[in-house]
Structure formats: structure tokens, C-alpha cells
Amino acid sequence: MRGLGWIAGALLLVAAAAAAEPAARVIAERRAGMHSAGTVMRDLRADILAGRDVAPLAAEAERVADWAGRLGALFPPDSEGGDTNALGSIWADRTGFAARAQALDEQARRMVAAAQAGNRTGFAEAYRATAEACGQCHRYFRRR
DSSP states (O other): OHHHHHHHHHHHHHHHHHHHHHHHHHHHHHHHHHHHHHHHHHHHHHHHHTTOOSGGGHHHHHHHHHHHHHGGGGOOGGGSSSSOOBOTHHHHTHHHHHHHHHHHHHHHHHHHHHHHHTOHHHHHHHHHHHHHHHHHHHHHHBOO
16 A cells, blocks of 8 residues: 555656656747847947937847747746746736737837838837836746
8 A cells, every 4th residue: 555655656756747847948039039029128328329220230139129029928827837927917817917918019010010111210209108018028927
């Protein structure tokens, strides 16, 4: 009987580890994505400040927009714990989080469109709006 208890306990641990693995993967993916998007945004800011042509920046802006479009899916219900700076308010206020993620996506898409059009002023405005959308989400849903 003791052997069966040990086996049952081991099976429970294996099941718990298997369940935690997908959460750890999604947390790692979103951390890497946040870092990458932040790096791209810093680089785009430097390009704007240097007065560079914005048309060649469309691909980089697209990286931010693609990230923004995937953001909501990277916070599934089972990924609240672990090595993350995400606050529980993401899961408690899914509607608010989804609205802010959508705003980020919309602003990032504006940035892409402005770059593709070669519109330096429009790109700078869309960049500021995208950065503000990032900041809004961080204010409500990220540990400092």
C-alpha cells in the first residue's frame, strides 16, 4: 500500500510539473517579447530624434505591431504566477487588459502605416501614441 501512495504522489508531481511547463514557456515568451519590443521602440525613438527617413523603419514598426497583436494571448489564465512582472489585475480585469492591448495594437499599426507612407510627422505622432499605450498598460498591469 505504501508503494502505491508513493507512486500516486510521484504521478501528482509529474502532472503538476507538466501543467507548469506551458505556463513557464508562455512567461518566458512574453518576457522575451517585451524586451524585444522595448529595444525596437528605443531604436525607433533614436531614429526619430536623428531625423532619419521613416520608410525603412516599417519592418521594425511591424515587429512592434505583430507583438502587440499577440499580447492578449500571452497571458492565459494559468500563467499568473512564476517569474513574471505581471500583476494579478491582468487576470482580474481581462476586459481592461484587452482594451489596453487593443489600443497598443491600433497605435502600432498606425506607426507601420505612417512608415510605409514615408510620413515622418505621422510616424513620430504614432510612435508617441504607441509608447503611451505601452505605458498605460504598464501602469495598470505591471510590477514596477
